[in-house]
Amino acid sequence: MFRNLPVFHVLAALAILAAGFLCARVVGRFAERSLQKTALEKHLQHLLVRAVRILVLLFTVILALDKFGVQVTAPVAGISVAGLAGGLALQGVLANIAGGVSIMFSRVFRIGDSIEIGTVRGQVQAINLTTTLLRTPEDARVIVPNRQIVGEVISNYTEKRRVPLTVDVGCEADLEKALQTMREDLAQNGRILKAPEPEVGIVNLVDSGVRINLRPWCKAEGYCQVQYDVYRAILERFQERKITIPYPVREIRMPTAGA
Secondary structure, three states: OOOOOOHHHHHHHHHHHHHHHHHHHHHHHHHHHHHHOOOOOHHHHHHHHHHHHHHHHHHHHHHHHHHOOOOOHHHHHHHHHHHHHHHHHOHHHHHHHHHHHHHHHHOOOOOOOEEEEOOEEEEEEEEOOOEEEEEOOOOOEEEEEHHHHOOOOEEEOOOOEEOOEEEEEEOOOOHHHHHHHHHHHHHHOOOEOOOOOOEEEEEEEEOOEEEEEEEOEEOHHHHHHHHHHHHHHHHHHHHHOOOOOOOOOOOOOOOOOOO
């Protein structure tokens, strides 16, 4: 079929291919510069630029095939049938890709956010077409398929988190003094946010003591360190001010002989 083609058609097809590859690069760079001026995420910008280049190249190949004398309607129909068969065989992969596109456009979380998906919690390291990469507080890399993220309950702790703390105080201790001491410790901690204001209050009566809950707010990255600092500060201040912390006490009575 190609032997009977005029040399002019062959040269025209090659010229179209060369121009198409050059045009794909130029259009891709133009699209990249235009998208950089928008608020879209970096990974979404790269995805759109790649899609634009592929479309230009696909259009170029179709024009070149037409110059070679190939009827493009038959290949397009064949590609459609093959695409349908491939779609049925790759349902999981396509579902992940659809999930990835949905995540990128909905922007429910971004790279660097601290999120929780189901039982997995970590910082977002990368958002790809098929998977999302998280790094857990234990420094483990967790790869989550995007189709499992879409429709799942997602907790985003990027801006701030409430730190639940619990302290028990002895019944014989000065309760108001203990509450004031804990409020002072929270106020002196630089990682704790001033607004919303930390909550401090009695929540329960326990064996030989009173249970007090503290609910300060902090930035997500300081969550664990706030717990360490506050507990240490409270223990040191309690020791200085002679505020007792109840310890488990058991009284054992042994019957005497003949009793």
